Structures are given as structure tokens and as C-alpha cells.
Amino acid sequence: MSTAIPSVPAATSPSATVHIDLGERSYDITIAAGLLADPASFDGLPRAAVAVIVTNTTVEPLYGQRLRDCLAGRFPAIHTVVLPDGEDHKDWNTLNTVFDALAAHGCDRKSVLFALGGGVIGDMTGFAAACFMRGIPFVQVPTTLLAQVDSSVGGKTAVNHPAGKNLLGAFYQPLQVVCDLSTLATLPPREMSAGLAEIIKYGPIHDMDFLAWIETNLEALRAGDTAALAHAVRRSCEIKAEVVGADEREAGLRAILNFGHTFGHAIEAGVGFGVWLHGEAVGCGMVMAATLSQRLGLVDAAFVARLRTLVERAGLPVVAPRIDAADNEGRYLELMRGDKKSEGGEIRFVLIDGPGRAVVRPAPDALVRSVIADCCAAG
The missing domain is CATH 3.40.50.1970 (Rossmann fold)
Known part of the structure; x- marks a missing residue:
């Protein structure tokens, strides 16, 4: 998709x-x-x-x-x-x-x-x-x-x-x-960074030119430059408007807007709502989803490194928190199975199927566990 x-x-x-x-x-x-x-x-x-x-x-x-x-x-x-x-x-x-x-x-x-x-x-x-x-x-x-x-x-x-x-x-x-x-x-700087996560996501799932624009204009966005923010807000809304207009109730295409959210929602619930801002969890979740995409052979390591660098430059966390001392990976999987995109207990991830394209699909638990372990230990 x-x-x-x-x-x-x-x-x-x-x-x-x-x-x-x-x-x-x-x-x-x-x-x-x-x-x-x-x-x-x-x-x-x-x-x-x-x-x-x-x-x-x-x-x-x-x-x-x-x-x-x-x-x-x-x-x-x-x-x-x-x-x-x-x-x-x-x-x-x-x-x-x-x-x-x-x-x-x-x-x-x-x-x-x-x-x-x-x-x-x-x-x-x-x-x-x-x-x-x-x-x-x-x-x-x-x-x-x-x-x-x-x-x-x-x-x-x-x-x-x-x-x-x-x-x-x-x-x-x-x-x-x-x-x-x-x-x-x-808006406090932390909240501004949280918003940048939802702007950044539109690049990998659809518009790589927009991603390049964000990379070039990130400092202006973080500084609150009105012209830069106007373009970022407008372009983000344009992409979302097209997707929502085609799939209002998330029967298919609209699910791509949840890039980073399956991992991110697990982070929010796992550490306790309000501890991480939603955008912080999404930013880290995008790095995790991109890493999973790479291990499934959908993107290369350079793409993951590029996204991770941008997320980090935006002032967002790129290292996932440990949410369970006994079985961290198992707790992540448990929370993700409760995600609204799951079907019959099968977790469906929004993954990057090549730069600028998104796909919704499952992944083997063992592979997901390895991504969680490495992303929690990274850095």
C-alpha cells in the first residue's frame, strides 16, 4: 500500500x-x-x-x-x-x-x-x-x-x-x-521538537523532497521562523488531506500516517502516559520502524542513519526506554498487540518500502524483539 x-x-x-x-x-x-x-x-x-x-x-x-x-x-x-x-x-x-x-x-x-x-x-x-x-x-x-x-x-x-x-x-x-x-x-522547545516528529514522518512515507527541505530548514523551524513553519504546516496538512480524503476511516491507505506510532504508543503506555510526549515517542518509534524496515530488506542502512540523524537533530530521543526489567521485549510486544492496527493479535507495522513509500505489514516476533533490544541498548 x-x-x-x-x-x-x-x-x-x-x-x-x-x-x-x-x-x-x-x-x-x-x-x-x-x-x-x-x-x-x-x-x-x-x-x-x-x-x-x-x-x-x-x-x-x-x-x-x-x-x-x-x-x-x-x-x-x-x-x-x-x-x-x-x-x-x-x-x-x-x-x-x-x-x-x-x-x-x-x-x-x-x-x-x-x-x-x-x-x-x-x-x-x-x-x-x-x-x-x-x-x-x-x-x-x-x-x-x-x-x-x-x-x-x-x-x-x-x-x-x-x-x-x-x-x-x-x-x-x-x-x-x-x-x-x-x-x-x-511553545516550549520540548513541545516544538515533539511537533517536528509529526512533520518529519511525512517525508519517509511519501515525500522525500519534503524530507530534504526539512533537513535544510530544521534550525529555522526549531527557532520558530514563521515562513518556515508556514510551509511545514501547509505541506504536512496537504499530505494528510489527500490521505484522509481517500481513506477517512483508516480502512487502508490512512494507516501509513501511523509511521512510528506502533512502537511509539507502546513507549507512551509502557513508561506511563505523560512521561514522554507523544511526538518524542513517535520520533523514537520512527527510528525503530526504520530499523525494522532495514532488517526486512526494504531500505538500506544509510536511510536509517539519515532518519536517525534528523530525528536527533530535531531534539528528539533516538534511544528507546526499557519498560520492563524482566522481559522488556515481551512487554513491548504485548502493548503493540493492543494497537488499533493489530488484527487477530498480529501486529501490523507501518514500514518504509523504499524512501518515500510506506507499507503496512506484519513482521516475525523474533525480528521485532531484536530491533527492540538493539534500539533500547543503542547509544
């Missing part, structure tokens, strides 16, 4: 609109600096008596009032739900806080939810929107690089379960995605 999406030249402007073509569920991703200072960014939304902003304790003081000001002329009542920050709060108990607020504020099926924050807020708000009264509208307003290039796009919503990451969720598309690049100025 390989990609066939045409490459495009670099952006000449920091502003762009990317369209997600899903018939009646289609929507636009707007990418520019300063969108939260312009009420017109939210033109076209349906009218409703109540809007509810879901955010967290970190983002609310930074951008909560800006969003309320943008929405003030559109909704008679605007309420804000402030959740604790962090992946360790992405669970059913925290989700119920959102449901409690929606009920308390008299929300109905026309009420609009706004997800203001990173991937955790976006996933939980989207899942709440999918469930409340069997579905109400919501808008993604991602404030982290990772959310802007990946989690806010495509309609995947979920919360974690002790047995695995994102096991409870639904496919539910937003009305709109508003990516204000200005919000990235307040």
Missing part, C-alpha cells in the same frame, strides 16, 4: 488554505499568523445560542480571551471549560468534566464546541462533540505544532485507556481547523 500523492513546490506566503474533501463533511484548514486576532477567521460557522471553548490551564491564560473576543459577536453565550494540562489527564474521567459542563450550560445539538489547545484537548473535545446528544458541531483551534500538522486534521478523536493509547474514540470531523502560527511563539 504505497502513496501516490503529487509533490508541490514550497510556499511563497505564510498564509494558506488546505481543503479536506469529504463530501458533506468537507472543511478547510486555515493557516496563517494572527488568526486569533481576526474575527473573520471564523466566518461561515453556523449560528447557535451557546458556544463552549474547551482548553487547559496552560493555554487559557494565553489565548482564551482572544478566542472569546473573536466569537463574541457570533454567539449570545460563550462558556469556557478549563481542563488540567497533560497526556495523563486524557481519560474518561476528564472527558466527563466536559460532558458535565455541556449539560450544565444547557447545550443543544446546535451548540458549537471549540478545541483550543494541543492534541490532547483536540482529541477530547472532538470525542465529546461526537458523543454529546449523538453529535454536535466542533471547531479545532490547535495551538501546538503537533496539533497543527497532525492531530487536529482528519477527525480522529479519542481518550486513553490503561490498556492502550486512544482505545476509546470515534471518527468525527470538525467544521473547520484554524491554525494560528502566532500561537507557536509561546
Whole structure:
């Protein structure tokens, strides 16, 4: 299962609109600096008596009032739900806080939810929107690089379960995605690096020209250069839009977007949600998946070394953690068998079938064990 999406030249402007073509569920991703200072960014939304902003304790003081000001002329009542920050709060108990607020504020099926924050807020708000009264509208307003290039796009919503990451969720598309690049100025370096992991993944699975561009512009991206970020966000969204438009519910092609995630999700669950950022786990997981690809004869050692070097330059870990003292490799396999891509207990990995091409396939347990052992011991 390989990609066939045409490459495009670099952006000449920091502003762009990317369209997600899903018939009646289609929507636009707007990418520019300063969108939260312009009420017109939210033109076209349906009218409703109540809007509810879901955010967290970190983002609310930074951008909560800006969003309320943008929405003030559109909704008679605007309420804000402030959740604790962090992946360790992405669970059913925290989700119920959102449901409690929606009920308390008299929300109905026309009420609009706004997800203001990173991937955790976006996933939980989207899942709440999918469930409340069997579905109400919501808008993604991602404030982290990772959310802007990946989690806010495509309609995947979920919360974690002790047995695995994102096991409870639904496919539910937003009305709109508003990516204000200005919000990235307040992003800590560790979070910026985590977002770069989800940008880097698009190169090996589809666009090697984009990978080369990332290698050349990595320092500018890490420094928060607006023009570089605008192109990176736009190109990432373009690739994801094409994939999601062809396979909304991950029946086939869309699974390639999970490159690095099978190993990465095992890392997150194994060390405890919130200890490693999602992007950190994905970055390390890509190195592990590339190593497995090499041992299956799909890519050469030079490709793995190139990817590892880029991941490390991005400020991401390339050495996997040990998550079980007695049987580390066995624990990884156990967690990966709980991954959503597994079928009948068989782990299916997103592998690189030559630079710029991805394939989803199983691998022998013994080979996977050797990769885990070496990647945990490397460095």
C-alpha cells in the first residue's frame, strides 16, 4: 500500500488554505499568523445560542480571551471549560468534566464546541462533540505544532485507556481547523521538537523532497521562523488531506500516517502516559520502524542513519526506554498487540518500502524483539 500523492513546490506566503474533501463533511484548514486576532477567521460557522471553548490551564491564560473576543459577536453565550494540562489527564474521567459542563450550560445539538489547545484537548473535545446528544458541531483551534500538522486534521478523536493509547474514540470531523502560527511563539522547545516528529514522518512515507527541505530548514523551524513553519504546516496538512480524503476511516491507505506510532504508543503506555510526549515517542518509534524496515530488506542502512540523524537533530530521543526489567521485549510486544492496527493479535507495522513509500505489514516476533533490544541498548 504505497502513496501516490503529487509533490508541490514550497510556499511563497505564510498564509494558506488546505481543503479536506469529504463530501458533506468537507472543511478547510486555515493557516496563517494572527488568526486569533481576526474575527473573520471564523466566518461561515453556523449560528447557535451557546458556544463552549474547551482548553487547559496552560493555554487559557494565553489565548482564551482572544478566542472569546473573536466569537463574541457570533454567539449570545460563550462558556469556557478549563481542563488540567497533560497526556495523563486524557481519560474518561476528564472527558466527563466536559460532558458535565455541556449539560450544565444547557447545550443543544446546535451548540458549537471549540478545541483550543494541543492534541490532547483536540482529541477530547472532538470525542465529546461526537458523543454529546449523538453529535454536535466542533471547531479545532490547535495551538501546538503537533496539533497543527497532525492531530487536529482528519477527525480522529479519542481518550486513553490503561490498556492502550486512544482505545476509546470515534471518527468525527470538525467544521473547520484554524491554525494560528502566532500561537507557536509561546511553545516550549520540548513541545516544538515533539511537533517536528509529526512533520518529519511525512517525508519517509511519501515525500522525500519534503524530507530534504526539512533537513535544510530544521534550525529555522526549531527557532520558530514563521515562513518556515508556514510551509511545514501547509505541506504536512496537504499530505494528510489527500490521505484522509481517500481513506477517512483508516480502512487502508490512512494507516501509513501511523509511521512510528506502533512502537511509539507502546513507549507512551509502557513508561506511563505523560512521561514522554507523544511526538518524542513517535520520533523514537520512527527510528525503530526504520530499523525494522532495514532488517526486512526494504531500505538500506544509510536511510536509517539519515532518519536517525534528523530525528536527533530535531531534539528528539533516538534511544528507546526499557519498560520492563524482566522481559522488556515481551512487554513491548504485548502493548503493540493492543494497537488499533493489530488484527487477530498480529501486529501490523507501518514500514518504509523504499524512501518515500510506506507499507503496512506484519513482521516475525523474533525480528521485532531484536530491533527492540538493539534500539533500547543503542547509544
